[in-house]
Amino acid sequence: MHQSISSVAVKRDSHVTPLAPVLALTFVCSLATGVFWHGVPFIAKHSYGFPQTKNLLLACAMGAVYTLGAFTAGRLIRYLEHRLSARGVLAVAVTTLAVVCLAPVIVPAEWALWVAALVGTYVTSLIWPVIESYLTAGRHGKSMRSALGWFNLTWAPAVAIPMFVLAPILDTHGRWAIGGFAGVGLLGLVALRWFAPRPGRHDAGIAVAHVGREYQLLLRSARVLLPLSYVLNSAMNPILPYRFEALGVDVWWETPSAATWIVVRVAVFAIMWRMGFWHGRWGTLLLGAVAMTGGFALVVAGPTLASMLVGFAVLGVGLGVVYYAALYYALAVGHARIDAGGTHEGLIGAGYAAGPLVGLGGSAVAGGAGIVAAVGGLVGLAGIPALRPYLEARRRRRSE
Numbered sequence: 001m002h003q004s005i006s007s008v009a010v011k012r013d014s015h016v017t018p019l020a021p022v023l024a025l026t027f028v029c030s031l032a033t034g035v036f037w038h039g040v041p042f043i044a045k046h047s048y049g050f051p052q053t054k055n056l057l058l059a060c061a062m063g064a065v066y067t068l069g070a071f072t073a074g075r076l077i078r079y080l081e082h083r084l085s086a087r088g089v090l091a092v093a094v095t096t097l098a099v100v101c102l103a104p105v106i107v108p109a110e111w112a113l114w115v116a117a118l119v120g121t122y123v124t125s126l127i128w129p130v131i132e133s134y135l136t137a138g139r140h141g142k143s144m145r146s147a148l149g150w151f152n153l154t155w156a157p158a159v160a161i162p163m164f165v166l167a168p169i170l171d172t173h174g175r176w177a178i179g180g181f182a183g184v185g186l187l188g189l190v191a192l193r194w195f196a197p198r199p200g201r202h203d204a205g206i207a208v209a210h211v212g213r214e215y216q217l218l219l220r221s222a223r224v225l226l227p228l229s230y231v232l233n234s235a236m237n238p239i240l241p242y243r244f245e246a247l248g249v250d251v252w253w254e255t256p257s258a259a260t261w262i263v264v265r266v267a268v269f270a271i272m273w274r275m276g277f278w279h280g281r282w283g284t285l286l287l288g289a290v291a292m293t294g295g296f297a298l299v300v301a302g303p304t305l306a307s308m309l310v311g312f313a314v315l316g317v318g319l320g321v322v323y324y325a326a327l328y329y330a331l332a333v334g335h336a337r338i339d340a341g342g343t344h345e346g347l348i349g350a351g352y353a354a355g356p357l358v359g360l361g362g363s364a365v366a367g368g369a370g371i372v373a374a375v376g377g378l379v380g381l382a383g384i385p386a387l388r389p390y391l392e393a394r395r396r397r398r399s400e
Contacts, residue, residue: 016138019147021194022131023154025090028188029127030158032097032181036062036120037352038237038262039162039177040113042255045241047175048110052363055238056356058114062121063234063353069125070345077130085197086130091189097123098185105179116178125349129341130199136331137199148328149273156266156320163259168252214280217389219333221282222326223347224386225289228379229322230351232296232315235359235375239300247305260309261295264316265323272324282390284325289386292318293379301372354378 044050044058077086084092100119103112135151136144166177237258244254278284291314298311330344362374 015196015198017134017196017199018194019135019150021191022134023150024191025094025188025195026131026135026151026154027158028185028191029094029097029124029131030155031161031184032101032120033124033155034159034162035101035178035181036117036124037234038159038258039166039255040117041238042166042241042258043175043177044113046251048113052239052242053360055241056360056363058117059234059238060353060356060360061114062117063349063351063356065118065122065349066125067346067349067353069122070129070342070349073126073129073342073345074339076126081198086133086199087192087195087197090127090130090195091192093123093127094185094188094192097127098182101178101181101185103178104175108175113175113178120178125345128345129339132327132331132341132344133199134195144332145273145276145279145328148324148331149269152269152324152327153266153273156262156269160259160262160266163255163262166255214393215329215333217393218280218282218285218325219329220389221285221386222322222329223343224382225285225322226326226344227347227351227354228382228386229288229292229319230348231355231358231378232292232351232375233319234352234355235362235371236296236299236315236355238356239359239363239371243300243308247308249305257305257309258312260312261299261316261319264313265320268317268320269324272321278321278325279328282393284321285386288318288321288325289383290318291315292322293376294318296375297372300375301369 040062041055041059044055050058077089080089097120100116100123103116106112132151135147139147162177165180169176240258241254244257249257272278295311295313295315295318299308299315300311302308302311326347327344330340333340358374358378359371362370362372364370365374
């Protein structure tokens with residue numbers, strides 16, 4: 001029933017990298033993403049004794065670094081292109097990521113965690129725009145959609161794996177959750193053997209034929225919802241260890257419970273991949289926006305573990321829908337360029353940076369309720385620019 005990776009149709013040229021090695025590298029780098037973005041708050045609390053405020057500050061710094069790296073990734077690749085190919089940049093970045101992950105293991109001091117988290121975050125901000133360009137450049141229409149489906153079903157489960165591995169070692173050896181990536185990360189270098197030196201050529205003429213007439217407007221709306229989704233995510237992650245503690249949840253069940261939304265997101269990715277009815281539809285973005293905000297409120301303010309788990313599931317639906325739609329429209333409209341992926345990842349980074357700031361402000365005023373209120377206000381403000389492209393689309397339809 002499912003189309004095999006090898007059978008994905010591609011407009012072939014000598015520069016198109018086969019899908020399998022791209023997905024292999026995606027899987028390895030996603031393990032690191034899972035450790036940094038979802039595991040570090042738990043490691044910081046349980047292995048380093050971080051209070052909630054310091055955990056939020058660390059998350060904010062990581063988001064700022066990721067934003068800077070992603071938005072400048074395209075310019076950096078172009079600056080280096082006469083000295084180092086895009087494949088060479090990936091090789092250097094993956095190697096650096098593996099080495100820096102050893103810092104918390106070698107040096108037990110708190111600063112080693114900060115170094116690993118910030119340097120690792122910056123390196124991944126360069127890796128993802130390049131991988132996304134390799135993934136889609138030279139692929140159009142159905143073949144691009146299929147490649148994106150394989151991509152999302154590769155990285156999303158991989159991000160969840162560290163959350164389950166982390167649970168039994170969190171109390172005594174949490175630092176190894178980061179250090180353990182060093183050996184695994186170097187395996188990613190093997191996949192680069194099959195990468196072309198640069199992403200494939202993306203024929204703009206062919207690409208236009210596969211871009212719907214409202215894709216540009218849908219992209220504008222998605223680019224408001226995407227960073228907002230990561231504001232919710234990053235405002236939530238650093239406070240989860242303290243929420244679980246307040247509800248009396250055993251440490252062994254903390255990270256597996258927090259992974260609920262990640263697992264649900266994988267299911268959403270699978271549905272969106274196999275059912276293309278959502279392409280070009282505004283209702284898809286509306287569903288994502290409502291689900292992610294409602295799910296967040298339940299996670300942060302729900303009175304029981306059961307309500308938190310329901311919130312995680314609803315949040316996973318919203319985050320999955322918004323991410324998939326935003327990535328699809330970004331690469332379709334942006335012709336699979338590194339800058340298109342860089343903008344996509346940069347907006348994610350902006351959300352990662354802003355979320356902890358919102359959390360800090362709300363928490364300082366009124367604890368968990370303050371966080372919900374602060375995020376709710378931000379959601380309300382974001383609704384205005386997210387809605388404008390839809391209203392413009394309606395006006396265009398009426399005039400036609």
